[in-house]
Amino acid sequence: MGILKLVGKRLVLSVFVLFGLSILIFLISRVLPGDPVRMALGPRAPEWAVQNMREQMHLDKPLYAQYYYWLSGALRGDLGQSLFTRRAVVDDIKEFLPATMELVLFAGVIMAVFGILLGAVAGRYSNTWVDNSVRIFSYVGVVTPSFVFAILFLLLFGYVLRWFPTAGRLSPGITRPQVITGMVTLDALVTGNFAALGDALWHMVLPAVSLALGGMAQEARITRSTISDNLRKDYIAAAKGFGIPERFVTLKYLLKPSLIPTVSILGLDFASLLGNAFLVELIFNWPGFSRYGINAMLRKDLNAVSAVVMVLGVVFVIVNILVDLVVAGLDPRIRLGAERGK
Amino acid sequence: MAFWRRPGFQRRWDTFKRGWYKFSKNPVSVVGLFFVVAVSFLAVFAPFVAPYPEHAGRFVNFSEASQPPSLQHPFGTDVFGRDILSRVFFGFRYSLMMGVVVLVLVVPPGVVLGLVAGYWRGTWIDMVIMRVTDVFLAVPPLILALAVCSVLTPSVFNAMMAVSLMWWPWYARLVYGLASSLRNEFFVQAAEVAGASRPHILFREILPNCVSSIFTKMSLDMGWVILIGSALSFVGLGAQPPTPDLGTMVADGAKYLPDQWWIAIFPALAIMITVLGFNLIGDGFRDLFALEEV
Numbered sequence: 001m002g003i004l005k006l007v008g009k010r011l012v013l014s015v016f017v018l019f020g021l022s023i024l025i026f027l028i029s030r031v032l033p034g035d036p037v038r039m040a041l042g043p044r045a046p047e048w049a050v051q052n053m054r055e056q057m058h059l060d061k062p063l064y065a066q067y068y069y070w071l072s073g074a075l076r077g078d079l080g081q082s083l084f085t086r087r088a089v090v091d092d093i094k095e096f097l098p099a100t101m102e103l104v105l106f107a108g109v110i111m112a113v114f115g116i117l118l119g120a121v122a123g124r125y126s127n128t129w130v131d132n133s134v135r136i137f138s139y140v141g142v143v144t145p146s147f148v149f150a151i152l153f154l155l156l157f158g159y160v161l162r163w164f165p166t167a168g169r170l171s172p173g174i175t176r177p178q179v180i181t182g183m184v185t186l187d188a189l190v191t192g193n194f195a196a197l198g199d200a201l202w203h204m205v206l207p208a209v210s211l212a213l214g215g216m217a218q219e220a221r222i223t224r225s226t227i228s229d230n231l232r233k234d235y236i237a238a239a240k241g242f243g244i245p246e247r248f249v250t251l252k253y254l255l256k257p258s259l260i261p262t263v264s265i266l267g268l269d270f271a272s273l274l275g276n277a278f279l280v281e282l283i284f285n286w287p288g289f290s291r292y293g294i295n296a297m298l299r300k301d302l303n304a305v306s307a308v309v310m311v312l313g314v315v316f317v318i319v320n321i322l323v324d325l326v327v328a329g330l331d332p333r334i335r336l337g338a339e340r341g342k
Numbered sequence: 343m344a345f346w347r348r349p350g351f352q353r354r355w356d357t358f359k360r361g362w363y364k365f366s367k368n369p370v371s372v373v374g375l376f377f378v379v380a381v382s383f384l385a386v387f388a389p390f391v392a393p394y395p396e397h398a399g400r401f402v403n404f405s406e407a408s409q410p411p412s413l414q415h416p417f418g419t420d421v422f423g424r425d426i427l428s429r430v431f432f433g434f435r436y437s438l439m440m441g442v443v444v445l446v447l448v449v450p451p452g453v454v455l456g457l458v459a460g461y462w463r464g465t466w467i468d469m470v471i472m473r474v475t476d477v478f479l480a481v482p483p484l485i486l487a488l489a490v491c492s493v494l495t496p497s498v499f500n501a502m503m504a505v506s507l508m509w510w511p512w513y514a515r516l517v518y519g520l521a522s523s524l525r526n527e528f529f530v531q532a533a534e535v536a537g538a539s540r541p542h543i544l545f546r547e548i549l550p551n552c553v554s555s556i557f558t559k560m561s562l563d564m565g566w567v568i569l570i571g572s573a574l575s576f577v578g579l580g581a582q583p584p585t586p587d588l589g590t591m592v593a594d595g596a597k598y599l600p601d602q603w604w605i606a607i608f609p610a611l612a613i614m615i616t617v618l619g620f621n622l623i624g625d626g627f628r629d630l631f632a633l634e635e636v
Contacts, residue, residue, distance in 0.1 A: 013476070016473060020473065021480050151596050154599065293488075
């Protein structure tokens, strides 16, 4: 029951956070200099058209009333109309979000798996050449902006070596599999279209790796330091002294508890993946949610901007609850603490 | 008595010397310090050390446009014929200014809010402050900064304001954690029993014990803020051309890849060197103060 209680508590908190976020983003998008309607319709639109649209968007009402309309719409799944595409923002998001989630999830898996692997190896063989190379890699990874990685990879592997495609999600000759989830790889897998699956994965390598490297470096760094600390602890010596096989000690007694700090910051790193996707999608011309968001921001498309931020907030909150669950699974103290109602 | 003969100053000076000795024994932090000093020097004296200071702003010389790196132009020239090396030196100015301004604006309010919330942990004050903090931390800072920038006119100044608005919660959260455990220490209780005022307890008893963590986070954050600033300029929501901002220069140069690689690559390397310097110093501090939570 402990876990359920933990999740329940986090869910209640999350509702508050999202409510606060909605106020914040609403304030950012409404209390601004400039007239969004004028900008959407252009300087030569007649005054009556501007007035009409303003009334339609409730922009003539006081701020709290505007917020009420906006929030009650959002709760019904109506985030307003994009001022530019003139489509419901929700439809735009439905179209673009899967592409980004696909990319970010792929990048997240690369980040977690390789980050932990590198960190574990470096920590296990600390102060050897392996450790030093991982350390140098971590520094480079942490200090390089993801858009610089993206540009470098595009240049080297896309244009010079021509190993990977440079833009988009699929090659021109490949027909897109039937849309089920919107994630091309998943759709291809479900429909058994393996040509499309391979091609989609091929397109994803460069953007996903350029996204993942920064977080990967951080994961590696943290895993390394906890592993090399825990390696010196008495309980490891005791386990070895009991004659438990080396591999078993490493995996069960060393790796598992050492992953707690790593997993705790996975949530933060996942957030930075979502943030950096804004830049990487732009560079690889990835038709995703982040590119949509950036374009909305550049055009001051208020409804779209607030929707984009809210959706990211929801995704981030969900990821953090998942991370808490994994940490609770790894760390008996949290599980038991939750049971004691701590 | 001259101030340097006073015992208080002597004691601090000795602590500083010991700290510096330990810091300088760590080659990694010394390399970091070297990068930071070099970048700061180039930034401050950019008009004097840059080979073509007039190329920093609006300048056009198409006869020398898009030249690859040479002795005359070590980093090559951009499509307007401007020397990239000179522009990178001036770019350091904007990056450092971004970091310094944001931290100066962000650290005091963040620290005070964290102290107050941590000291009054469990009361409504804690509740209000920390829930507001959670809201700001619920979205990647880059995205909120982008959103704020998007409603303002893009400029260096507005980018700084946007990042500042998004950055204080990190300090609030850090100091909150420290303060809420320090308030149970005996020296704080002793001060309370002795009837010390609340400001005294917050700023003279608790704050000095948080300084090493705050300081370490600041030096790491200089790097992060510079990264975010360059990302804002990269998408066009920060500094505008012809400002020699490193992020803007990377964005401009990216259009001419892969043939004229030098236009984007050298400014990108400049960002990396700057961020690396602050990161290495931050790591040095972390080892020096034996911190874990920053």
